[in-house]
Amino acid sequence: MKQLSILSKIQNHMERFSPAEKKVAMYIMEHAELVPNMTTKDISKNAGASEASVVRFCKTIGIGSFKALKLTLVRELTIADMNINDFSIIEKKDTPFDLFNKVTYVNKAAVESTTATIDRKELEKAAEAMVKAKKILFYGVGGSAASALDACYKFTKLGYVSMMSHDFHMMIPLIANLEPNDVLVAISTSGRTKDVLEIVQFAKKKSATVIAITKLDPSSPLYKEADIKLCVPDVEQDHRIGSMASRMTQLNIIDALYLITFHQMGSSVIEKFHEAREEVVRLRR
Amino acid sequence: MKQLSILSKIQNHMERFSPAEKKVAMYIMEHAELVPNMTTKDISKNAGASEASVVRFCKTIGIGSFKALKLTLVRELTIADMNINDFSIIEKKDTPFDLFNKVTYVNKAAVESTTATIDRKELEKAAEAMVKAKKILFYGVGGSAASALDACYKFTKLGYVSMMSHDFHMMIPLIANLEPNDVLVAISTSGRTKDVLEIVQFAKKKSATVIAITKLDPSSPLYKEADIKLCVPDVEQDHRIGSMASRMTQLNIIDALYLITFHQMGSSVIEKFHEAREEVVRLRR
DNA sequence: TAAAAATATGAAATAAAATTTCAATCTGAG
DNA sequence: CTCAGATTGAAATTTTATTTCATATTTTTA
Structure with missing residues (x-):
């Protein structure tokens, strides 16, 4: 029989708690996932009970x-799965540390949730596609530009001709010089950013392979147009705050793409890679 | 290959500990399995060192x-038999999907581990510091440039004069125009990047507040120089592969900083924020 | 080799967190 | 009502963690 976890124990006990304990x-x-980083005072404040009640609660549940x-x-929680992905849990009285814990939790959940899409x-x-490519371009604007920059840096380290810009006009000539088998990675969570769509169309005209990092949404134009779709979950965000989690999911996919490519290239390239790294350490600017 | 496991990190560090720390x-x-239930005093007695040394030991291992x-x-002790916690488990026969899962796991663990530092x-x-600042600059090079870009974008949305560049020479005049109370956020996981250190010194000369996002390492120059240290864990990486996780930890901290600032600013600013957002949706380029 | 600087250390002071005490306040049976 | 018992949180106390600081030790420099 399954060992009664502490959380279900609390659940079962719920009726018998005194009001404050409840x-x-x-x-x-x-x-639950925030509790280990909190103090009795934190919890008493958030729960609206006294510190003494927190301690009493512990005794009550044995x-x-x-x-x-x-x-x-x-x-228990190291094994448990998670489900929150928004910031509804943010409250006025939150301290910086509370907020930090919440962000951490949300980001962790966001990374986890890429497995689903x-x-x-x-x-x-x-x-x-990556193996066949000579040249790789990345394009993302606004919040996705940082992801594109990160990706560009990673693939440069692998020895690709890898470029990015968040300037639409700068991208045009870059795309114009793409050849078949080259890759454009288009990053837009919404899948509806006009600039991105236009760049994608142009790249397709040049017979480049278009990989989209976008949310799983069959009705989005980017989803429809891309040759390859690496989907991030639609981490529904608090629009007052703007997306944080979506960047995490994009980067997680980029990391995977990087590692996959690295893995495929085999040891031949790894030497050059190593060389560059040592030079970096030596110069350490 | 190294990983996120704290015990092997201690093991690897063994030679470099001071006698008391050792x-x-x-x-x-x-x-190890007893430690979670012990106090600093218990450990100091058993190990034959002072309580202060126990606390110092924690900092030393990051x-x-x-x-x-x-x-x-x-x-860790509960997760132990859940097997994966690093990339040493990458095998020749891994499929792309296997690799994806491993990256996801590592990234999740990396985010999680920021709570420790x-x-x-x-x-x-x-x-x-953020509330007092008029102007905020971000500086990070190489792998940290993407984090700086992300941060810069986020704080611009909050209405700050927020700038970043990964060009050292471009940063100089930006720093030169900083005023007291303005903030420079310096991002370097190693804490030893020369360019970053020089920029930091210059910013301090201008009486700006320097916030460092760097690994917890009391001996690193950046750690010592910064006015405020937001520490990321030393997610020691497979050097053949290069760091992926460290970007995750940087971004997690940046997200927290953003949310904290947002939270502090209160509703006054939120209107402008909203306005900008609606304009973005309307134009949706 | 001596002086100066940097590092390492634990005792003691301080701060933070958990726990206990206790007086005030409820609650409900008679 | 009223009184026994339960419940509660403010404040006191205890325990634990962290910081400071003076001293000891090592390392560097002149």
């Missing part, structure tokens, strides 16, 4: 101390 | 506090 229980159930509860929770076959197609 | 390290290696060490140990007080100092 507040604590509710808070802990809903923010755990000796608050510290023991934290350890128990960490142990990525497609094996598309990854394989991407791997194949 | 005693602590030895004790912890041998009794973990922000003793409490964080305890949490990290619990996580961040310091509450430094976050609060950073929050304060």
Whole structure:
């Protein structure tokens, strides 16, 4: 039989808690992953009960101390899965540290959630395309520009002619010089950024392979146009705040693409790679 | 190949510990499973060193506090049989999808591990500094340039005069125009990039506040020079592959800084923010 | 080789967190 | 009502973690 986890124990006990304990229980159930980094004071504030009640709560559920509860929770949560991906949990009274913990949690969840949208076959197609390419271009604007820059840097290290710009007009001549089998990686979570779409169309005209990093949405133009779709989840974001998680998901996919390419290239290239790295360490500007 | 495992990190570092730290390290290696339930005093007694040395030991191995060490140990000891925690497990026969899963795992772990190095007080100092600043500059080179770009974009959205460049020579005049209370965010995981250090020194001469995003390493020059240190874990990477995880940790901290600043600014600014966003959606280039 | 600088260390002070105490406040049975 | 028992949080206390600082040690420099 399955060992009764501490969280379900709390759940089962819910009816029998006193009002103050119940507040604590509710808070802990809903923010279990934050608890290990919190103090009794933090929790009392957030749950609207006293510190004493937090400690009493621990005893009530049969755990000796608050510290023991934290350890128990960490142990259980390392295996647990997660589901939040928005910032509805942000509250007025949050301290910087609270906010940090929440961001960390959301980002972790975002990375995790890329597993749900990525497609094996598309990854394989991407791997194949990367090997065939001489030149690789990356294009993303606004929030996606940083991802493009990161990707560009990584593939340069692999010895590709790899370029990016967030300037539409700069991209045009770059695209004009693409040859068949070269790759354009277009990054736009929404899949509806006009500049990106125009660049993609131009690249297709030059018979380049277009890889899109975009959210899984069959109705989006970018999704429809791309030869290869590496999909990020639609991490529904609090629009007041703007997307943070989407950058994480883009980068996670870029990292994968990089590692896959690296893996395929084999040891031949690795020497040059090594050489460049040593030079960097030596010069260390 | 190295990884995110704290115990092997301690092992690898063994030669470089000071005598007192070494005693602590030895004790912890041998009794790792007991440590989460011990206090600094317990350990100092058992290891034959002072409590201060226990705390210092944590910093030396790149973990922000003793409490964080305890949490990290619990996580690892429970995760141990969940096998993967680094890239040593990359095998020839890995499919692209396998590689994707491994990258995802590593990135998630990297984000998670920032909780071990961040310091509450430094976050609060950073929050304060950001509110006082008129102008914010970001500087990072190589792999850190993408993080700087991302940060710059985010803070521009908040209405700051926010700039970045990865060109050293371009940075000079930007720094020259900084005023007291303005902020320079210097991003360098190693904390030893020469360009970055020179920029930091110049900024300090202009009385700007320097926030460093760097690994927790008390001996690194950037760590020593910065007014405020937001530390990322030393996700020691397979040097054949180059760092992926470190970008994740940088971005996680940048996201936190952004959210904290946003949170502090309050609703006054949120309107302008909204306005810009709606314009973006309308124009959607 | 001596002086100066940098590093390392633990005792003690301080800060932070957890726990306990206790007086005030409820709650409900008689 | 009223009183016994339960519940609660403010404040005191205890425990734990962290920082400071003076001293000791090593390393560098002159």
